[in-house]
Amino acid sequence: MKKIYILSAVLSAFSLQAQFTVTVQTPSEFKDQDAILYTLNGSKDIIVTKEQNKNNIWTFKYPNHYMGMMKVYFPASNNAVNFISENKNVSIKMDVQNNKLKDVIYLDEANDLMSKQQESSQKKELILPALAQIKEYYKDNTEFGKALKSEIEKLGGMSNSIDPTQHPFISYYNTNYNKFLSNSTDPAKKINQDDIVNFLDKSNDMLESSSLLRPVLVSYLNSGGNTNVTGSVDTLLERLKVETPRGQTVLSELIDIFDAYDMAEFKTKYLTLAKNLKCTITDRLATTLKSNANVEMGAAFPNIKFQSPANTSAKSLYDVKADKKIIVFWSSTCSHCESELPQLLAKYNDLKAKNIQIIGLSLDTDKNSYTQKIAAFPWINDSELRGWNSSYVDTYNVHATPTYFILDANNKIINKPDHVGNVLEYFKLK
Known part of the structure; x- marks a missing residue:
């Protein structure tokens, strides 16, 4: 019995240790304190943990087995470093200039x-075809012709073959990228x-973490x-089955x-199909459903606390009082x-x-x-200055700019115009 307790204690201690660590080093002049580690699920970044600067080194401990794309994001400066995990320790060194990422080692x-x-x-993909065209205008016995030939042979001889036993994720990524996404004109490689x-x-779990999905x-x-979009999607979902995690991830992506x-x-x-599912919903699909529910017609537009608003003393969107x-x-x-936006500006006083x-x-x-841009816009302006890493993207289901919503006095969505012309037409200002 004593041996069992000892073994149990050893296993418990082992389970508390990280499967691997991610270490990011930066120069001393880099000013950020916080950094966030993400994994990937389909096309969505998934937050793992946040760490703070310790002598310009951030160390993240990842507790589970993971092979796929990862990212460390520095929200204060909006810098991001992308990398892969093969369930082994990752070590990265950033070179920065004026607190912006310059290079990654x-x-x-x-x-x-x-x-x-x-x-x-x-x-x-990009240089070899161009060099092949240029070569037609130079003879092989000229100095430049010889250099061109040498470079073409060098690029043509580059191999992307990887031993899958040594580097399973790199092998998976390269193999399937070349098969499904390369611009090959070879009829034999047509998919x-x-x-x-x-x-x-049939693909393994690396599909969701590969960025290929x-x-x-x-x-x-x-x-x-x-x-034949409906036929194609129905065929795919029938094969994958929307009750499964893979099926729901694909449905969410679609x-x-x-x-x-x-x-x-x-x-x-397909959003209706997702809403009507009676099975357990994965986090990935739940996020898509929530994001869409937030901006349905008649829904209360989620409030947001302003960061550094211009042209208002309001602290949040709901603090702004207006008929619309x-x-x-x-x-x-x-x-x-x-x-x-200049068309909105032209009608600003009327609005x-x-x-x-x-x-x-x-x-x-x-x-x-x-x-510089908002200096010309007299309306309320705010930004998290995080681009597509902004919280706006998921909260308000934003996929493109500009995206418009019209709210009533109670912040309920009463219109979702496609273009500024639709906005002006709604208010009879066109």
């Missing part, structure tokens, strides 16, 4: 190898829908053509894809915003006279760019 074997593989793949369905059905699903929809590509008919159909509110998610780098408030919530990352 991967000190562990897996990430160093993955980085080099990615670089060689990009050269083969059909059945191939993709089989892959999505979303682009493979887009490829699947494209391969079926616009006339709903987001239809939302992002403005395919409202299909989004409604126009909410616009935008960015100073968004070309559509560049053309649409204000009707006690209609405009509230701009920016998905900017650069404070200077954001500050």
Whole structure:
């Protein structure tokens, strides 16, 4: 009996230890204190833990087995470092300039190898075809012709083959990226829908953590053509079964894809399917359902506490009193915003006279760019300055900028215009 207790104590102690650690080093001039570690589920970043700076080193302990994409995010400066895990310790060194990420040095074997593989793949895809065309204009016996030939042979000879026993995730990623997402013109490598369905059905858990799921699903929809979207999706979901975690993750991704590509008919159909499921719902699908429920017609628009609001003393969205509110998610780098927001500006006084408030919530990352832009906008402006890492994205189901909502005096959603013209038309100002 004594031996059993000893063994039990050893196992308990072992279970408390991390499967692996992630260590990030930065120069002393880097000012951030907090950093957040994320894993990946489909196309969604999943928060694991937050750590604080200790002598410009952040050390994260990951308690479970994990192979896939990861990210460390520094919210104060909006810097992010992407890397992979093969369930082994990860070590990263950041080079920064003016508190912004300048370069990343991967000190562990897996990430160093993955980085080099990615670089060689990009050269083969982007540079090799261009060099092959240029070579036609130079003879092989010239100095430049010889250099071109040498570089073409070098790039053409680059191999992305990896021993799967040594680097299972890199092998998985490279193999399936090359098979399903490369722009190969070789007819022998052409992939059909059945191939993709089989892959999505039979693949191991690295599918969800690989970042491949979303682009493979887009490829699947494209391969079926616009006339057979429902048939393609139904075939896939029937095979995967929406009661399973894989099926629900795929269903969630499809709903987001239809939302992002403005395919409202299909989004409604499969969002309704998700709502009517009687089985246990995964966290991934629950997030999609919640995000969509937040912005349904008639729903109370979730309140948000302002960070550093301009043109108001209000502390939150609900503190703003008006007969109606126009909410616009935008960015100073968004070309559509560049053309649409001046149209709102031209009608600002007319809207204000009707006690209609405009509230701009920016998905900017650069404070200077954001500050310069809002100087021309007299309405309420605020931003977390975290870009697509902003809390706005999931809370308000934002997939593109600009995105508009019209609220009544009680902050209920009464209209979801597609464009600024629809906003002005709603208020009879067009």
